[in-house]
Amino acid sequence: MRVHISLDPKVVKEIDRRVGPRKRSRFIAAAVERAIDDKRRWELIESAFGSISTTGHVWDPDPAAWVHAERRRDARRVG
Numbered sequence: 476m477r478v479h480i481s482l483d484p485k486v487v488k489e490i491d492r493r494v495g496p497r498k499r500s501r502f503i504a505a506a507v508e509r510a511i512d513d514k515r516r517w518e519l520i521e522s523a524f525g526s527i528s529t530t531g532h533v534w535d536p537d538p539a540a541w542v543h544a545e546r547r548r549d550a551r552r553v554g
Contacts, residue, residue: 480503487499494502534541546552 490499490502
């Protein structure tokens with residue numbers, strides 16, 4: 476679908492310098508898709524706030540020790 480957008484001439488010049496005027500639309504479309512994906516991810520992250528309790532976890536007494544022990548349990552890890 477074609478849309479009409481307005482961009483600052485400096486932005487267009489920078490896009491053209493980086494990708495060339497013949498690839499401008501493809502570059503802008505990819506940038507918009509990434510921005511939409513970022514927004515979608517943040518919405519998912521924000522919707523999950525508060526879904527995990529703040530207490531009652533096996534790692535509560537010593538998180539660093541718990542992480543260390545979990546890493547040691549994985550035979551694929553080196554070191």
